[in-house]
Amino acid sequence: MARSTSTSADPASPVVGLDRGLRGLVGYNMKRAVHILQADAARVLDEFGLRITTFSALSVICDTPDVTQSQLAAALNMERSNTVVIIDTLEQADLIGRHRVPTDRRSYALRATLAGIKRREAASVALYAHEDRLLANLTPQERAQLIALLRRIDSPD
Amino acid sequence: MARSTSTSADPASPVVGLDRGLRGLVGYNMKRAVHILQADAARVLDEFGLRITTFSALSVICDTPDVTQSQLAAALNMERSNTVVIIDTLEQADLIGRHRVPTDRRSYALRATLAGIKRREAASVALYAHEDRLLANLTPQERAQLIALLRRIDSPD
DNA sequence: CATATTTGGCTATAACTCATAACTATTATA
DNA sequence: TATAATAGTTATGAGTTATAGCCAAATATG
Numbered sequence: 003m004a005r006s007t008s009t010s011a012d013p014a015s016p017v018v019g020l021d022r023g024l025r026g027l028v029g030y031n032m033k034r035a036v037h038i039l040q041a042d043a044a045r046v047l048d049e050f051g052l053r054i055t056t057f058s059a060l061s062v063i064c065d066t067p068d069v070t071q072s073q074l075a076a077a078l079n080m081e082r083s084n085t086v087v088i089i090d091t092l093e094q095a096d097l098i099g100r101h102r103v104p105t106d107r108r109s110y111a112l113r114a115t116l117a118g119i120k121r122r123e124a125a126s127v128a129l130y131a132h133e134d135r136l137l138a139n140l141t142p143q144e145r146a147q148l149i150a151l152l153r154r155i156d157s158p159d
Numbered sequence: 160m161a162r163s164t165s166t167s168a169d170p171a172s173p174v175v176g177l178d179r180g181l182r183g184l185v186g187y188n189m190k191r192a193v194h195i196l197q198a199d200a201a202r203v204l205d206e207f208g209l210r211i212t213t214f215s216a217l218s219v220i221c222d223t224p225d226v227t228q229s230q231l232a233a234a235l236n237m238e239r240s241n242t243v244v245i246i247d248t249l250e251q252a253d254l255i256g257r258h259r260v261p262t263d264r265r266s267y268a269l270r271a272t273l274a275g276i277k278r279r280e281a282a283s284v285a286l287y288a289h290e291d292r293l294l295a296n297l298t299p300q301e302r303a304q305l306i307a308l309l310r311r312i313d314s315p316d
Numbered sequence: 317c318a319t320a321t322t323t324g325g326c327t328a329t330a331a332c333t334c335a336t337a338a339c340t341a342t343t344a345t346a
Numbered sequence: 347t348a349t350a351a352t353a354g355t356t357a358t359g360a361g362t363t364a365t366a367g368c369c370a371a372a373t374a375t376g
Contacts, residue, residue: 082355106353109353110353
């Protein structure tokens with residue numbers, strides 16, 4: 003039984019529940035959940051020579067031929083400056099190409115190579131499969147609702 | 160006017176929807192949402208001289224007097240090594256104290272000071288208030304369900 | 317009891333994310 | 347034409363997280 007003179011943790015008891023005071027915060031729970039998902043995603047993507055950021059950028063570029071780096075940054079909620087190294091990495095891996103646009107010599111039109119499209123497709127399939135496994139104890143409806151709730155935080159209607 | 164020969168993004172059109180291919184992933188949506196919540200939380204906590212990690216640790220220590228650093232690390236899902244600098248920071252700010260435990264001279268019993276307890280309380284109130292504002296377009300039920308879903312990812316039953 | 321292993325805390329380090337400021341070249345605007 | 351704004355870039359700093367290894371103390375095992 004618990005000692006009566008103190009609320010201190012019993013070394014013999016499991017160290018869970020010490021964060022009760024934080025569990026009411028959505029942010030805390032989400033930080034923990036996202037940590038799990040990101041670690042898993044990073045591990046999966048590593049097999050394809052991709053990281054989360056490069057995969058995200060590659061996906062957008064595949065789906066949006068001739069997108070510019072600024073548009074990419076806006077779409078992924080990142081700073082323009084941070085896209086540069088990501089694009090560099092993808093370009094050096096021959097997964098995308100920087101193409102000058104004749105009408106505006108400042109910007110690049112980003113286009114995925116055939117290898118890039120294939121790599122993205124394979125990584126995407128693996129990623130969805132892994133997420134399915136990781137979220138196996140959520141019904142499809144619950145999962146859809148989770149996404150819906152997250153999107154309402156992202157872009158409040 | 161949009162160019163007709165390409166699916167490229169029209170510079171005049173809003174740069175939204177370029178990430179359709181990622182929106183099916185729970186992880187992607189959660190990364191975006193957590194980014195918003197964390198940025199807001201960090202801004203709020205900064206007014207109290209705290210960061211997210213130090214606030215989390217302080218909260219656990221307040222609620223669990225004489226907790227050890229290892230227990231804290233386990234509770235917050237972090238490495239023991241990373242707790243050290245956090246504890247150092249809290250101790251130097253006189254928000255907590257390291258107390259030697261006579262029965263085990265290896266470990267410290269962490270206890271919040273009165274200032275620490277007050278600081279935590281004030282920061283916690285501000286944090287909950289801000290989260291309420293940020294999640295105003297979610298009903299209390301939706302918010303509770305969101306937390307429930309996140310917890311099921313965290314610790315799959 | 318003596319040795320070996322484990323545990324708690326610590327240091328250093330490295331990879332990665334994210335934000336900011338400043339710069340160049342180009343385009344648009346007053 | 348002079349000025350603003352835009353696209354991309356570079357450099358940098360703060361913060362988070364993981365790993366490896368260290369020391370001292372405690373515990374387990376022979």
